[in-house]
Amino acid sequence: MRALLIAAALFAAAPAVAQAPAATSLTLADAAKAPSRPTIIDGARWSCEGVTCTASGGTEQPATRACRRVVAKFGAVTAFSYKGVQLSAEDLAVCNA
DSSP states (O other), X not given: OHHHHHHHHHHHHSOOOOOOOOOOEEEESOGGXXXXXXXEETTEEEEEETXXXXXXXXXXXXXXXXXXXXXXXXXXXXXXXXXXXXXXXXXXXXXXX
């Protein structure tokens, strides 16, 4: 019983840490290709303002695959980050190919 009370006290004393979702964003090469309305791709809701687009949600998949799926809809990108994973210049070249 004593161990249970100690465990409960430690649990109650632990700070609640809210994890912010990892960033998902891209920069389009051509602002004219930005959709005027939010677009859902693989469960991620993409919203664009100018050449900058951000997303929330989305399926678990490699950032390179997510990039190819977005490029198929929006056109070439100059930067891409999916759930906190920033693509390298080499990965962007493959994504845009």
